[in-house]
Amino acid sequence: MLSVFKKKITTQSEKKLIELSKRDSRYFAPLYEKYHEQIFRFVYKRMNDLDDSSDITSQVFLKALVHIKNYKHTGVPFVAWLYRIAINEINQYYRDKKKKRTINISHVDVRNIVNDAEVKYNFEMQDKMIASLNELDDLKILLLELRYFEKRSFKEIASILNITESNAKIKVYRLLEELQKKLI
Amino acid sequence: MSEEKKYEINVNRPEPDSADIKKYENFNSVISKHRDMTKRPVYKRKRTYFAIFLILILIYIIYLSEKEKKAEEKGLPQTEQTPK
Numbered sequence: 001m002l003s004v005f006k007k008k009i010t011t012q013s014e015k016k017l018i019e020l021s022k023r024d025s026r027y028f029a030p031l032y033e034k035y036h037e038q039i040f041r042f043v044y045k046r047m048n049d050l051d052d053s054s055d056i057t058s059q060v061f062l063k064a065l066v067h068i069k070n071y072k073h074t075g076v077p078f079v080a081w082l083y084r085i086a087i088n089e090i091n092q093y094y095r096d097k098k099k100k101r102t103i104n105i106s107h108v109d110v111r112n113i114v115n116d117a118e119v120k121y122n123f124e125m126q127d128k129m130i131a132s133l134n135e136l137d138d139l140k141i142l143l144l145e146l147r148y149f150e151k152r153s154f155k156e157i158a159s160i161l162n163i164t165e166s167n168a169k170i171k172v173y174r175l176l177e178e179l180q181k182k183l184i
Numbered sequence: 185m186s187e188e189k190k191y192e193i194n195v196n197r198p199e200p201d202s203a204d205i206k207k208y209e210n211f212n213s214v215i216s217k218h219r220d221m222t223k224r225p226v227y228k229r230k231r232t233y234f235a236i237f238l239i240l241i242l243i244y245i246i247y248l249s250e251k252e253k254k255a256e257e258k259g260l261p262q263t264e265q266t267p268k
Contacts, residue, residue, distance in 0.1 A: 025219075044199075058210070058214055061211075065218045102193075
């Protein structure tokens with residue numbers, strides 16, 4: 001039954017699919033297929049476990065289905081709305097489990113941040129960066145993750161955090177200044 | 185710098201590949217959970233009110249027919265006869 005729906009609606013636009021999903025949840029299937037991996041990766045970057053990431057991803061799509069009637073297209077991509085739900089679900093998970101939040105970084109990420117913070121890179125920098133990350137609050141960590149670990153544009157960051165693009169730039173630059181002071 | 189660690193930081197953790205993630209894809213489970221969550225209780229369904237309405241009409245019809253029967257048994261005119 002579901003496959004029939006999928007075949008019928010794959011050619012329709014995303015906007016149309018969202019409108020159709022408001023009336024019949026089965027029309028949500030192509031949107032789920034399209035964004036599942038993206039949301040899963042987004043969640044997994046902030047988690048330690050694949051199963052937990054899967055549970056949270058399911059919860060994100062379930063919440064999206066429940067609240068899709070309230071979704072209004074305002075020019076912001078649909079996936080940004082899903083990311084916002086994912087951020088709330090991840091925060092809820094850490095609140096409920098009372099666990100330490102997970103951050104995943106690579107050497108390349110550290111090097112990129114150090115370069116943008118205009119600090120000379122050396123082999124001690126990774127340890128300093130880890131120590132500095134532990135002093136930042138959740139929003140600052142989220143900004144770093146979005147900008148440096150996931151390489152998102154300021155426009156995307158702004159739509160995910162529901163702020164203006166210039167505000168996103170200011171926040172990231174202030175954060176780099178803060179890190180510069182910590183890393184020197 | 186404070187000694188307390190707020191976050192668990194992993195460095196260079198391998199990413200799962202698309203096939204691994206695909207295994208966790210299950211739209212049917214999402215949709216069935218959604219159905220359970222958004223299921224209307226019986227007393228809020230239109231069908232329930234329609235069924236109650238039908239039952240009431242049926243009871244009224246039975247009541248009327250019983251009334252007619254009793255009137256016939258007593259030999260009383262059921263309705264006013266139009267004069268010829």
